[in-house]
Amino acid sequence: MKADLSDLNAFVAVARAKGFRDGARAGGGSASGLSEAVRRLEAQLGVRLLNRTTRSVAVTEAGQRLLDRLGPALLEVETALDVVNSFRDRPAGTLRLNVPVSASRLILPTIVPPFLAAYPEIRLEVVAEESFVDVLAAGCDAGIRYDERLEQDMIAVPIGPRVQRFAAAAATAYLDRAGRPAHPRDLLGHACLLGRFASGALTTPWEFERDGEVVRVDPAGPLIVSVGGAIDLAVEAAIAGSGIISLFEGWLRPHLDSGALEPVLETWWQSFPGPFLYYPGRRLVPAPLRAFLDFIKAGHRA
Structure with missing residues (x-):
């Protein structure tokens, strides 16, 4: 059974984007064109690949199996076609x-x-x-x-950068109110702002290091955000005085430099490659x- 390559690409675009509009936006086509291509492919294969509602698109079991095999295969096709790039200026x-x-x-x-x-x-x-x-x-x-x-x-x-650090910080108002930790274990008595990975695991323990001594603590606090998209919310909460945050130094550096946040346990900040x-x-x-x-x-x- 032969399927049109453009129809296969249309299915992959929609499945990955979980929608016809987003698939069209990513691929530069039209939503109606993608919809017609997927219908054509489903008719040829004789199986439903996508479940559609007015608000969402979900891949069926058959569609997921096809997607798992098509992704790498289409990438190899692109790579093969890319060989001609060596002849371009x-x-x-x-x-x-x-x-x-x-x-x-x-x-x-x-x-x-x-x-x-x-x-x-x-x-x-x-x-x-x-x-x-x-x-x-x-x-x-x-x-x-x-x-x-x-x-x-x-x-x-x-x-x-070949060396990065995790930094801990809080608003001066919070530290004036709750006290400034002198040792990582002091964080157990503070309000700490945490993250949760997509796997469900928390961004704990927090790890600190000084003079060869490594200390791991499992703090708790009033706010847990998803790692990635909601981290800025935790940063803003720290600036507002809700508690102590631990994050990449580069992420917090602008707020440290402006004074919106104050370093916490800076001599314990851990470096990593x-x-x-x-x-x-x-x-x-x-x-x-x-x-x-x-x-x-x-x-x-x-």
């Missing part, structure tokens, strides 16, 4: 990156604008999320992760990704 095409929200906030802003200026024929698509996905299955060319999250068969290239851009080593590197790698290796690491 300038690389062109789409580069898809899967990154944590922290990287989209702290690493990419100083890299993306000059990269797009240097390669105007490349379209960059960035998916920021906290769940750890198979970049190929997700239809992405590469991702950004920290060392402990890298898979064994991936090629990793340093990106961003910076992130890596990673991609599968078992396939040809698409021209847009090769251009991005060369750009990073040339020193544009943030």
Whole structure:
């Protein structure tokens, strides 16, 4: 059975976006065109791939199985077609990156604008999320992760600062009211603002280190936010005096510099290695990704 490649691409776009409008927005087509393509594919296959309501689109079991196989396959097709890019004066095409929200906030802003200026024929698509996905299955060319999250068969290239720190901070008004912790264990008596990963796990224990001594504490507090999209809410709550927050130093630095937040236990802030851009080593590197790698290796690491 042969299916039209454009219809398969339409199905993948809608399934990943969980909607025809968002799929069209991501792919540059029209919602009606995607809808017709998916209907045509379902009619040809004789099976429903998507459950549609007036408000949402959900992938059926058959659709999910097809999506799991199509993602990597279509990426290989793109890679094969990308071979002709080597005959162009300038690389062109789409580069898809899967990154944590922290990287989209702290690493990419100083890299993306000059990269797009240097390669105007490349379209960059960035998916920021906290769940750890198979970049190929997700239809992405590469991702950004920290060392402990890298898979064994991936090629990793340093990106961003090579040393980062976790910082703890609170509003001066809160510390004047509740007292300033002198030791990490003092946090157990404070209101702490926490995060929750998509897996359901909390962003605890908080870890501190000084002179070789590592201290882990499990604080509690009045606010728990989802890691990624709601972290700014926790930052604003800390600024408003709701409690102590622990986060990437780079995320809190503007508020520390402005005085909106005051450092807490600064001599205990723990350092950790910076992130890596990673991609599968078992396939040809698409021209847009090769251009991005060369750009990073040339020193544009943030």
